[in-house]
Amino acid sequence: MSQITDIITVHKNVQESLLKKMGDIEAQIQSAGSSKDTVARIAEEFRTFRELVFDMLKLLRSQVTECCRNIDGLEMRNRRKAVVFQGIPEEDKEDCSQVMLQIINGKLGQDFPVSALKVCHRLGVHNKSHHRPILVRFSSVDYKASVWRAKTRLQGTKITVKEFLTRPRQEVFVRARQHFGIRACWTQDDNIFLKASDGSKHRVVCMEELSPLLDKYPSLKSVSQKAAGGGAGAHTQKLETRGGRILALVPAHNAPSDDSEPSDIEDEIRVHAPLSMSSSSAPSIESSLERLNLLNDEQEPTNDNVRLTPIFQTVYSSPSLEPNCNKVPILSDIPSFPATPASPVTPATPTNSATASVLARSASLGLETPRMPANASSTLLFSRRTRSQRPAISVAQRPRRIQKFTLSYRWKKAVFRHLATMEEESDPIGDATIQTPLEYFYKFFSPDILTHILEQSNAYAVSKTGRTLGLTEDELRDFIAIHIIMGVVSMPSYTDYWSLRYRYKLVADLMPLKRYQQIRRYLHFVDNNIEDSDRYYKIRPLVQKIRENCLVQENERRFSIDEMMIPYKGTKAGKRRQYMKDKPNKWGFKNYVRAGVSGMIYDFILYGGEDTFRFHTFSEQEASIGFGAQVVIALCKTIKSKPAFVFCDNFFSCPELFYILREEYGIFGLGTIRNNRLRGAEASLPSEKEMKKKPRGSHAQATCNKNRLAVVRWHDNKAVTLISSYVGVEPVATIKRYCKDSKTKVDVQCPQIVKEYNKHMGGVDLADMLISLYRTPFKTRRWYIGIFAQLLDICINNAWLLH
Incomplete structure (x- = not known):
């Protein structure tokens, strides 16, 4: 708010300076007498001066608009956990929290605790004529997302749920609905989306973004009138039904088409002005205006005819008449400053288009260049730019439709005859030539990576500011070290490490705060x-x-394959960001990982939809067995030491996968499997309902010795089904399980396939747990920085395990 106050102060100073100059010019006009040349010269100078001031005011106005837009964004971010419920009956002395918990857990089918509601109260003054809405602020964004997804269950009731928008955004939302219709406008994640008549979708957050769309596309009312106007005596077609609205969108015969393209809302990003590399202050506008000398006595008068401004046309109406000084208008009579659309200032070059015009007019007058105050020059020039539209480049080509690879099975209740065993390997052994932990870290985060980051960061700074960042390898190592320390010693904000009250020497003495922010x-x-x-x-x-x-x-032979979530809750990643409700970090990037039993990560693949396997190739058989199986094959192709053992869960497992791994790659597989992938083995196994009736530890086995596969169903707390290409039931062992009846641990039979799975499957989960203990913090809107922090943690974890 202080920045806006500074801008308003400068705005007033410019107006006062303009008033003063106008007074001087009026006095000179009155004392000029009948000299035509003097009046013409004053008129030209006044016109140039007025255009200069108007451009400066236009620049200030655009900055005020951008500040208000950023304040609105911050206010909307503060409301991101809140929703508003309408239509809930109001009672005296009610407990809003209990009322909302009953609605959320009852009608919306959620299971929220009391702590999920951080704030809950009615809005407005009590009025018996209507029920006031209830504002609910949740303790987590995940709670709000769950309620927002389940709001469709309130259909048929009088209760509605809407987002807690700010006043400017609410006005934009109402205006959009009036123009495009209720069904064509909606809100999601604090943004307003609308669907135009040509089917294109747009995202808007302010009136400046909505206004071009209102001019480009006709309103629903005008479309209705156009569809209804069919000549004299034609019946008026009402748009009350869905069919009527569809017919109203049909263009007339030979009507021109609209040349419009749908905007890509993911390509619109907000970029703040870069940090100033210098500490010198600039003179203010007021001090520069005081040095203006519009009436230069050394300038020779000219006899050229100069077109007069409207004000001087009033004063000097005809060349043959004497000037009427009594008609000189005062400042209040001058037309208001031109209302210009609030277009954001784009600091792509040292001077943008608005300031360039100001500087050009100043130079034409022989004036010193006016500048903005030092406290507003770097912080107020926000920008909103649209990334250049990239050419339509297709992602990795989809494989052509091929016939699905199938096997012929002969499932029998028999002994599995294709057992395979291998001695247990020891933990990863470090290199005896390495002396320091830093050398272990460089085996994964090699020095050439530092050089690459160094070059790209300096080049990026040059492209943004026109000057190099001057980043050195020592500074980059210090920067990474600071973030590693921040993961061990946590503080609410990264600036606290340099604050006077909470100063942390290991960080503050390593690098100044300003330099850290620049890097x-x-x-x-x-x-x-x-x-x-x-x-x-x-x-x-x-x-x-x-x-x-x-x-x-790589120096292990038993690996587990599973998903690992890279945490990211931002909205700039588009479809790269995934949601997995069963993971500790539910929002983020999905990363498929192959890790050893020790927790060391050896290979990984970032999930990218159809573009996931950009750098991998598969045979026709491998490409036909499903996405999960392809992930396992892609991660197993890089295994060097064979034979090896791979363990995975039911998302990846299928009989064809383990057959291909054993026959073509020399890799044995084991994993849980879903019932719809058993390929006929369920006929030789008791159902899950039948297994529940049997005592704990009961098991059954179906084998296909032709394809070297064994399927085992075991009953513990519930029935679980596993498949393997190297182990079956035998030898049966015993494990300890707690019995509720006897309240003691009892012996329960456990097939060998279950023991193998429980012993070797947790490698990825172990690595994820070790990384989460001291995760490197890096909060930013740039989505790829979160992946960089995860890669850094993977290198640290692997180096520690190897050490």
């Missing part, structure tokens, strides 16, 4: 000028280099 702002990993359709091209060079370093260190 943080311009940290980059790829050249933006290189066009690439890869969804992860912003971080792909680092991903590939760290993956290659991890593959070199």
Whole structure:
């Protein structure tokens, strides 16, 4: 708010200066007498001065608008956990929290605790004529997302749920609904979306973004009138039904088409002005205006006819008449400053278009260049730019439709005859030549990675500011060390490490805060000028280099394959961001990982939809057995030491996968499997309902010795089904399980396949747990920085295990 106050103060100073100059010019006009040349010269100087001031006011107005837009964004971010319920009956002395819990857990089918509701109260003054809405602020964004997804269950009731929008956004939302219709406008994640008549979707957050759409597309009312106007005596067609609205959108015969393209809302990003590299202050507008000398006595009068401004046309109506000084208007009579659309200022070059015009007019007058105050020059020039539209480049080509690979099975209740065993390997052994922990870290985060980050960050700073960042390898190592320390010693804000009250010497003495912020702002990993359709091209060079370093260190033969979530709750990642409700970090990037039993990560693949296997190839058989199986095959192709053993869960498992791994790659597989993938083995096994009736520890086995596969169903707390290509039931062992009846631990039979799975499956979960203990914090809107922090944690975890 102080920045806006500074701008308003400068705005008033400019107006006062204009008033003063106008007074001087009026006095000179009155004392000029009948000299035509003097009046013409004053008129020209006044016109140039007025255009200069108007451009400066236009610049200030655009900055005020951008400040208000950013304040609205901050206010909307403060409301991101809140929703408003309408239509709930109001009673005296009611407990709003209990009322909302009953609605959320009852009608919406949720299971929220009392702590989920942080704030809950009615809005407005009590009025018996209507029920006031209830504002609910949740303790977590996940609670709000769950309620928002389940709001469709309130259909048929009088209760509605809407987002708690700010007043400017609410006005935009109401105006959009009036123009495009109720069904064509909606809100999601604090943004307003609308669907135009041509089917294109747009995202708007302010009236400046909505106004062009209102001019481009006709309103629902005008479309209705156009559809209804069919000549004299034609019946008026009402748009009350769905069919009527559809018919209203049909264009007339030979009507011109609209040349419009749907906007890509993911390409619109907000970029703040870069940090100032210098500390010198600029003179203010007021001090510069005081030095203006519009009436230069040394300037020779000219006899050229000069077109007079409207004000001087009133004073000097005809060349043959004397000037009427009594008609000189005062400042209040001058037309108001031109209302210009609030277009954001784009600091792509040292001077943008608005300031360039100001400087040009100042130079034409021979004036010193006016500047903004030092406290507003760097912080108020916010920008909102649209990333250049990239050419339509298709992602990795889909494989052509091929016939699904199937096997012929002969499932029998028999002994599995294709057992395979291997001695247990020891923990990963470190290199005896390495002396320090830093050298272990460099085996994964190699020095060439530092050089690459160094070059790209300096180049990115040059492209943004026109000057190099001056980043050195020592500074980059210190920057990474600071973030590692921040993961061990946690504080609410990164600026607290440099604050006077909470100053932490290991961080504050390593690098100044301003230098840390500069490196943080311009940290980059790829050249933006290189066009690439890869969804992860912003971080792909680092991903590939760290993956290659991890593959070199492989010294185990038992691996587990599972998903690992890279935490990210931002909205800038588009479809890269995934949601998995069963993971500790529910929102983020999905990463498929192959890890050893020790927890060391050897290979990984970032999920990118159809573009996931951009750098992998499969045979026709492998490409036909499903996405999960392809992930396992892609991660197993890089295994060097064979024979090896791979363990996975039911998302990846299928009989064809384990058959291909054993026959073509020499890799044995084991994992849980879903009932719809048993390929006929369920006929030789008791059903899950039948297994529940049997005592704990009961098991059954179906084998297909032709394809070297064994399927085992075991009953513990519930029935679980496993499949393997190297082990079956035998030998049956015993394990300890707690019995509720006797309240003691009892012996329960456990097939060998279950023991193998429980012993070797937890490698990825172990690595995820070790990383989460001291996760490197890096909060930013740039989605690829979160992946960089995860890669850094993977290198630290692997180096610690190897050490």
